[in-house]
Amino acid sequence: MGDWIISIDIGTSNVCALIGKVNKYSQIEIAGRGTAPCSGLKKGVIVDIDSTAASIRKAVGEAESDANMRIDSAYVNIHGMHVNVVNNKSWMSINGREITRDDLDDILRDVRDIDKPEDRQLIDVIPRQFIIDGYDEITDPVGMVGTRLEVDADMLVGKITSVQNIIKSMERAEVKLDGIVAEAFAAAEICLTPDERDIGAVLLDVGGSITDISVFQGKRLVFYDSIPVGGDHITNDIAIGLRISGAEAEKIKRQFELALTSLIKNDQEISVLDINENKKKNVKVSEVVEIIEARVYEIFSLCKSLLDKAGISIPQEGGVVMTGAGISYVDGCKQLAQEVFELPVRVIQAGQIPGVLKPEFVASAGMIKYVATVKKGGSRASEIKLKKQEKAKSRGSLFGNILNFLKKMF
C-alpha cells in the first residue's frame, strides 16, 4: 500500500472510510472514499458488532472500488467518552554517551507505567517531546549525547469494553487494525491552526448522537470529553414537536438547514403528515427552526457548562471551532455558539479541505493527517512499531503484535 493510510470513522450515523496520504506539501491526497449507514451504535457505543462490522465492510468496499486498491488494514477512531488522555513524564540517566534506540524503547516502556482504573486499558503512547539536559522540544534524540534524557508523553487510555468492541468489529469485518486514534487528535490535526492549538481553542465535533468537546492549549490537549447529544436529537425533537415521523423530520431538517429564526427569509407554510391523526397539516418554517434553535442552544450550553466545571477558560484570541455533520450544514449555529461561549467561532467548511468534500469525512481525513504527521512522522512510538516490523517476518505478525498489545495492555 506504500504511503497510503486507511482511516475508518465508526459513527452512530455512518461509517466513513478514506484511503489517503499527506504529500510533500503537507496536503492531504485522497484516493478513495466510502460511506455506509451504521445502526450498530447507540449513543456512540457499539452495541451490535455484526451490524457495525457489516457497515465497516461496506464503507471499506466502496473506498476500495473508488481507489481501485485493496485494503488490508486501517486506523479507527474512538470518541472522548471512551478514552482519557493522561500526560506522564519519565527520565533516565545517559551518563554522557550517545542515546540509542534501545534507550528510547526503555524510556517509553517506563512512561507507560501509570495508574489506571480496572476497567481501562492503555491504547497508545504518544511521545510529545524529549528533553536532554533541559533542552526541550526534541523529537528524535537518537545519536545525541547527554547526561539525562526525559520524555513527556500522552497516554491514550480507553474503556476496555469500548476498545474490545472496536477490535471485534474490525476483526469481524476482516480489516486488520493499525491503531486506534482519539477523535480529538484526528479532528484537531485538520481543524485547528497551530496558533489556535497554542493560544487555546475549543473544538466541538457534533455528530449524530455524540458531541466531542476538546480543548487545546499550549499545543496540548488539556480537556477531552463527550456528551451523548448530537444531530439526531434535533431530528427527534422535530418529530416529537410536530408529531411527524423521524424520516420526515430528518428530511425537513435537511431541507431548511437553519438554526436561527432571525435568519428565516420566507416564513412559508409546509405540509407534513401528522402521525397521530394520520392526516396532512400545515406548519410554518419558523416552528421547525425554533425547535432546531432550542436543541442547538442546549448542545452548546451543555458543552459550555462542562468546560466551566473543569475551570477551562479560553482567551478571546483563541475561540471555538466546530465540525461534524450534525452542525456543519446548519446555518445560524455559528451565531448561537458565539452567544453561548462569548468567543469567536469558526465552522469548518469541508469543501475547503482538499479531497474531503463533505463534513462526514472530516474525522477520517484528520486521522490520515494525524497518522502521517504524528505516528509515522516524528513520533518515537512509530519507531517502536517499525522496530517490531523489522523483527516480524510478515505483515501478519506485525498486526499480531499490535493487536496483542491492544488486547492485553490492561
Ligand SMILES: Nc1ncnc2c1ncn2[C@@H]1O[C@H](COP(=O)(O)OP(=O)(O)OP(=O)(O)O)[C@@H](O)[C@H]1O
Ligand atoms: N444536510 C444536513 N443538514 C442537517 N443535518 C445533517 C445533514 N446531513 C447530515 N446531518 C446530520 O448529521 C448527523 C450525523 O453526523 P456525523 O456523520 O458527523 O455523525 P457520526 O460521526 O456518524 O455520529 P457520531 O459521531 O455521533 O457517532 C445526523 O444527525 C444527521 O441528521
Ligand SMILES: [Mg+2]
Ligand atoms: Mg462522528
